[in-house]
Amino acid sequence: MRCTARPLTAAALAVAAAGLTAVPAYGGDTTGLEVSPSSVVPGGEATVTSAACGDINTAAGDAGAVGAGVFTMAPSAREGEGEALGRFRVPPSAQPGTYEIVATCAVSGRRVTGDLVVTLTSQREQVYPRGSVKTGVGGALGPDPVQTAAGVAALAVAAAGGTWLLHRRARGDGI
Incomplete structure (x- = not known):
């Protein structure tokens, strides 16, 4: 038993080592699909780039998983980039x-993938709170200008009446 175990172990290690160093069947370039931005809100636009298609740089894109359908990838406008670019x-x-x-890829038929994360809030812009604080006291200026004007008028009448009463009392006329 001991004699057969060593050759089988050596053969298993050789197969495992060959599997770890294996080159993909399509060649040496292992670049994938880059989705930018990687996180998008619904209704937003995503740009997809890849250098995996070689010199032809054209590909057919499929964003059907997110519901966007198919899109075309054409050579990038930047000279010397060697990338296919598409948007959806x-x-x-x-x-x-x-x-x-x-x-x-249009010529080689090579299939490359990338991930897109759909979120409810954008990661790029800061979200600031808006609206009034609900304290129960009320605000200085409400949303209704008529109510604000009536409040200011009531305060003015009260101030004028209080001043008149204090002046009359100081003169000795009584109330």
């Missing part, structure tokens, strides 16, 4: 989650 709009009805975006 995430539908407003898209639910939050991670979606796989796929592109298939």
